[in-house]
Amino acid sequence: MSKVVPQKVAVLGAGPIGLEAALYAKACGLSVAVYDRGQIADHIRQWGHVRMFTPFGLNATPLGLKTLLREKPNRTLPASGDIVTGREFRDAYLVPLGESEPLLESLQQETSVLHVGRATKGFRLLVRTAAGQERIDTADIVLDCTGTFATPKWLGDADIPAVGELAARSQIATGLEEIAGERKAHYAGRSIALIGDSYSAATTICALATLAEEHPATWVFWITRGARGQPLPRVTNDPFKERDRLAVKANSLATRCDGNLEFHPQTVLDEVISHGPDKGFRIAGRSNGKPVSWEVERVIANVGYRPDTALRVDGPGYFTLGAKSRDSGFLLRDGFEQIKQTFAAITGNAQLDHYGKKAA
Ligand SMILES: Cc1cc2nc3c(=O)[nH]c(=O)nc-3n(C[C@H](O)[C@H](O)[C@H](O)COP(=O)(O)OP(=O)(O)OC[C@H]3O[C@@H](n4cnc5c(N)ncnc54)[C@H](O)[C@@H]3O)c2cc1C
Incomplete structure (x- = not known):
């Protein structure tokens, strides 16, 4: 039949x-x-x-x-x-x-x-x-x-929202910001926390590094959960050279940590508190088990979807x-x-x- x-x-x-x-x-x-x-x-x-x-x-x-x-x-x-x-x-x-x-x-x-x-x-x-x-x-x-x-993952440890994150959500950038283009003025000369070790985060960190060269007052804190060293996993003999190039460049920025970039691996976030629209954030958590916190003007979450x-x-x-x-x-x-x-x-x-x- x-x-x-x-x-x-x-x-x-x-x-x-x-x-x-x-x-x-x-x-x-x-x-x-x-x-x-x-x-x-x-x-x-x-x-x-x-x-x-x-x-x-x-x-x-x-x-x-x-x-x-x-x-x-x-x-x-x-x-x-x-x-x-x-x-x-x-x-x-x-x-x-x-x-x-x-x-x-x-x-x-x-x-x-x-x-x-x-x-x-x-x-x-x-x-x-x-x-x-x-x-x-x-x-x-x-x-x-x-x-x-349209549904990014949360910033908090164990994949739940950090304290304050729900209220701060509309002020946190979660996509791929056009840092070299229309969003340049929003980021140039600012202190920025970038969270995540995805390919999106790699794209963002490369754009922020270029921005920091042009605008030296820019300061970037790159925060990842993963181990020290190379945040982006490299695919052995990656058939996609563009992807591999991106991973290599992002990993090299994390290792060199020069310019205006600080790399903070093995760090989980417990708090993302907004001080109000365009008034900055306090983010806090643990790095290798020790308490850490930063005051930043911008937060970009590239932790996946x-x-x-x-x-x-x-x-x-x-x-x-x-x-x-x-x-x-x-x-x-x-x-x-x-x-x-x-x-x-x-x-x-x-x-x-x-x-x-x-x-x-
Ligand atoms: C920055 C980036 C680069 C990528 N580069 C590549 C690459 O080079 N090569 C590759 O193979 N893959 C790549 N990917 C991965 C993947 O291929 C893309 O995410 C791709 O867009 C997935 O296609 P999709 O049709 O499944 O979903 P999407 O492109 O996400 O499309 C979903 C659509 O559904 C609509 N929608 C959502 N909810 C509703 C609803 N309730 N009612 C009606 N409509 C709704 C949305 O508006 C959207 O148009 C990339 C991903 C990203 C984020």
Whole structure:
């Protein structure tokens, strides 16, 4: 007996994985609604100034490229080996994909999915438009591609908020600040605590080191939980040279500790107290078990991101794809593979090719 293929797929999030999943669903002949609470690829828009570490060829799919070139054969796209910024990737590939003929009518920007529940048949979704209007939509399948960028981890020890952190949250920068660009005046000449040893922290520390060279009054306290020495783990024979370069540069800044940079490894935070908007912070904790504290003007938290599980529904028909499906180390190419496997399960075709067709 052949599998009954569900008809209506709801894709939550129009990031790179949500867009590709929606495109793939269309290629499989399913009807799709894609929701994004912001614009197309809104999280990438927020870190658009950052250079990606995988080449464009690994960030795009055969189906995506075919869709774009079918609509505009002379379209200019980055070359497969190009290392582009988030903004370039979004402008050249993701936005045109979201506006392409297969997705144009399916995509609902500035529409948040607030809740998902299992109904007698399929799912019910409570959605809210930018104008504040709420409604219920339904779907047979839900693909949660909402990422993690909007839910940073907490600064406190044991992954809970430090004392004062909840109140200070709106004054703490948690993304990738454009330190060389529009946020320069906010950081130049200031005392800054950077917390974390993620690749985002590595990007931030490199930008702060350059800023401190230009503006000597800048002082940076780089605080990490990990052991002394090299804060960024290096992947043996890392195939992504951009990523390795970043790790090497950040590690060298931590080791040299010259200029206006202090590196404080093996340090956990217990307090992040704001003295009021633009009035600075007191941060305190333990370094190697000994109490430490600093008064700083700015706090940047680059301690990673956690999935927001509020939308999750357990059981069949609900799939979590993309960055939200991994604790760390997610790559777009992993997400593209997830999409193929998920649609193989949904359609009952064990072998689907890059274009959503039954593999020969
Ligand atoms: C600075 C940085 C650089 C990176 N560089 C690379 C790289 O070079 N190569 C690589 O392979 N990976 C890289 N990654 C990792 C990963 O590929 C990206 O995080 C990627 O954006 C993940 O795609 P996604 O579609 O899963 O989620 P996201 O891009 O996070 O997209 C999620 C979307 O869901 C929307 N959304 C969230 N909640 C809701 C809701 N309730 N309702 C409706 N919409 C919602 C958001 O607005 C957003 O548009 C990088 C990550 C970061 C942070």
